[in-house]
Amino acid sequence: MWRNIASNALSFLVVLVFLGAGVLIWGQNQYTVEGPLTQPICLQVERGATMKRVSRNLADSGAISSGVLFRLGADYADKSQSLKAGSYLVPEGASMAEIVDIVTRGGASTCGTEVVYRIGVTNATVQVRELDPVSGRYEERAEFDPAAEEEPEEYKAVRQEADTRYRIALAEGVTSWQVVQELGQIGVLEGSVEVPPEGSLAPDSYEIRPGDAMADVIARMQDAQQVILARAWENRAADLPLNSPEEALTLASIIEKETGNAEERFLVASVFVNRLNRGMRLQTDPTVIYGITNGEGVLGRGLRQSELRRETPYNTYVIDGLPPTPIANPGRASIEAALNPADTDYVFFVAKTLDPADGHNFAETLDEHNANVAAYRALERANQ
Structure with a gap:
């Protein structure tokens, strides 16, 4: 009798193993297969957000088929604690694995409302724009010259929104004095700096946050220029x-x-x-x-x-x-x-x-x- 019981138990364990393996394979397939999203969306990940909250938002948006599988996959990939705050464009048909990668790899936000402070050679402008996830194009909501115009209501409104992103766009050929002057007038950076050496700032686009130190932003521009110059000099x-x-x-x-x-x-x-x-x-x-x-x-x-x-x-x-x-x-x-x-x-x-x-x-x-x-x-x- 004990032999029959042992044999049945072993058979039951074998069945359980096969079932478990099947469920695991099914789960892995669901995690990596093309998702149900029929058009791109802009996903906002707030500071302090958890993977559970993000998975709930994704499920409500129809971007994933299962919040539980999404979280389990993130856990298995050891990315549950790597959420990065920002606004991210989730493309049509993105798999759960792809979405986890999008919200954990960091970098500049890729959608939502943003304020761009453009520092040009002859003037500076402030632009408020928003990315339309479906068309993939930015739609301008307001643009003004801060030296000559009053702040429009649209700009004041987005400044109050917690998820608004901010960028500084530095044109090629601006002088260091111009950069320092304009950074001091945009009203989102803290502190002040001496005018850095001419030529030491890399013209590019820099994402910032209100309250960032101006000195830190200038240091980022200088570090970027040093990298560009060193690489070009090496390949001269x-x-x-x-x-x-x-x-x-x-x-x-x-x-x-x-x-x-x-x-x-x-x-x-x-x-x-x-x-x-x-x-x-x-x-x-x-x-x-x-x-x-x-x-x-x-x-x-x-x-x-x-x-x-x-x-x-x-x-x-x-x-x-x-x-x-x-x-x-x-x-x-x-x-x-x-x-x-x-x-x-x-x-x-x-x-x-x-x-x-x-x-x-x-x-x-x-x-x-x-x-x-x-x-x-x-x-x-x-x-x-």
Whole structure:
């Protein structure tokens, strides 16, 4: 009899093992299979939220088939304690595994309402916008110039919402003085800083939170620029007339101010590198302007002949070689152009038209350059 009981118990255990294995396989399949979401949603994970609360929100939104399986899968992947606060775009058909990865890997929020503080070369604006999860496009809700306009009600309203995200968008070619001035006026950062060295800030987009220290934000910008510069310097072309990463940064800032056309940055870089190699003066207006303004605001007029003749550390019509510091904060593309210029014999360039977006005409000889200058002057006269 005991033998029969033992045999039946063993059979029962075998059945249980097979059933358990089947349930496990089924659960794993449900966790990784395409989810029921029929269109993208914006999932908000608040600070202090738990995986249970997130799973409940997902189930209510129809994004997952089982909150229990979602939590068990997160536990099994050892991610239950790794929730990151933010607003996340959950795509159509996302599996539970994919959603767990989205809400635990961190990084910038990918949807919801955001305020963007845009610091440009000539002005600064504040933009309130919201991502439509279905179309994947941002819809502008308000935009204003904080120096000239009152704060719109839309902006005041989103400032009161706990889930509003904030970003600083730094344009290529802004000066360090401009950055510090604008950061001090946006009203969401704490503290103040001295103006950092010119060229040391990486133009990019930075997510911030109200109450962040301005010094910490500036440090992030500086760290990013150091990484970009170090990598570009390591991969630089051979035989450049540049003795240090700092000189490369200075040249990159001049390239940045001379052209906003991404396709011709490497050509502009070749002109300056060729001039340095031949012992020719750079003769570039943006350096002269920086010597007048010190990067504090925009000159707002053309250069005078007396200014082009005046000897300053930044007047490249008078001094040899590079100026002593960068004249703006160059972006990654200009840094890479400075350290890997196009292979040309160009030593001159002048604007093609009165619209800077149209780029420049390049020349190898003075005669060719003079002809290009004459064509540009004719356009100026016709416009007048």
